[in-house]
Amino acid sequence: MAEPDRFPPATPAGGQTKADRWRRQREREDRAARWAAVCFLVAIVAALSLFAVYVSGGQVQLEGLALFVAFAGVGLGIAIWVRVIVGHEEVIEERYPMRSDDAEREAFEELYEATLGEAGVGGRRRFLVRLLTGAGASLGLALLIPIRSLGPGPENDLFRTEWDAGARVVDAEGEPLRAEDISPDQVVTVFPEGATGSADSQAILVGLRTDVETDLRQPTVDGIVVYSKICTHAGCPVGLYRAAVGELLCPCHQSTFGVYNGAVVLSGPAGRPLPQLPIALDDDGYLVALGDFVEPVGPSFWNMTRGGGS
Numbered sequence: 001m002a003e004p005d006r007f008p009p010a011t012p013a014g015g016q017t018k019a020d021r022w023r024r025q026r027e028r029e030d031r032a033a034r035w036a037a038v039c040f041l042v043a044i045v046a047a048l049s050l051f052a053v054y055v056s057g058g059q060v061q062l063e064g065l066a067l068f069v070a071f072a073g074v075g076l077g078i079a080i081w082v083r084v085i086v087g088h089e090e091v092i093e094e095r096y097p098m099r100s101d102d103a104e105r106e107a108f109e110e111l112y113e114a115t116l117g118e119a120g121v122g123g124r125r126r127f128l129v130r131l132l133t134g135a136g137a138s139l140g141l142a143l144l145i146p147i148r149s150l151g152p153g154p155e156n157d158l159f160r161t162e163w164d165a166g167a168r169v170v171d172a173e174g175e176p177l178r179a180e181d182i183s184p185d186q187v188v189t190v191f192p193e194g195a196t197g198s199a200d201s202q203a204i205l206v207g208l209r210t211d212v213e214t215d216l217r218q219p220t221v222d223g224i225v226v227y228s229k230i231c232t233h234a235g236c237p238v239g240l241y242r243a244a245v246g247e248l249l250c251p252c253h254q255s256t257f258g259v260y261n262g263a264v265v266l267s268g269p270a271g272r273p274l275p276q277l278p279i280a281l282d283d284d285g286y287l288v289a290l291g292d293f294v295e296p297v298g299p300s301f302w303n304m305t306r307g308g309g310s
């Protein structure tokens with residue numbers, strides 16, 4: 001039966017049939033798939049190289065280059081895949097009668113068989129997905145590097161200082177101090193005996209006036225109080241004492257702490273009082289600690305209420 005005039009010619013004027021177009025499209029996709037695969041392979045090699053360079057001692061420039069190549073490989077591979085293989089054009093084709101001529105049907109069957117074969121056994125798509133997964137896993141391995149760089153945990157160090165029960169209170173020269181050596185409004189930087197200069201154990205001893213009421217949180221000796229010298233904001237040494245108002249001042253960001261009120265924060269960015277050292281007198285009249293600070297010294301950290309045991 002003759003085809004109606006409105007049907008398109010079996011072979012268009014340009015000499016290009018649907019089968020030709022399919023074939024060319026197919027070749028284009030194959031080429032793109034090969035390039036995408038190369039990109040993913042390069043990304044895998046680069047990510048593994050990054051890991052190897054880091055583990056064998058590290059070299060910042062090489063690590064940076066490897067990271068760049070790994071990310072570029074993954075990005076480029078995905079871009080090729082999305083733009084060429086998946087395609088991004090919206091195509092509208094005029095609808096002709098559905099039946100193709102015999103040559104087109106034959107060509108289509110050939111292509112269909114080939115495509116079906118690929119889809120069934122490790123096809124192009126599956127191959128690319130595997131490579132992309134491999135590149136992602138390799139990059140994930142490289143992302144473990146920062147975790148390894150964190151080094152060992154601080155364990156209990158953040159909760160302990162050198163202060164211990166019975167440790168004498170000494171000045172910066174290591175001289176033990178008696179209560180009678182301290183006069184009102186006097187300020188002395190002190191350490192536990194045997195640990196002079198210890199950064200986290202440094203404390204500030206203040207002579208108290210007897211005519212001012214106190215509200216302290218730890219046992220102490222009459223007329224004397226000892227606080228950690230490390231600011232609870234960012235760790236600067238709290239070294240300035242305004243005797244007239246009984247305030248310790250941190251020079252870094254101007255936090256002030258009330259000496260007569262358990263070093264509560266009176267102003268500034270510090271978030272908690274300076275820890276107070278519990279002290280007493282030993283049999284010879286020397287100032288001694290009754291134990292360590294009951295809370296961590298210095299800036300706060302996320303789990304500071306959890307630890308403390310030795």
Ligand code: FES
Pocket residue numbers: 231232233234235236250251252253254255268269270
């Ligand atoms: S470190 Fe003391 S106020 Fe900031």
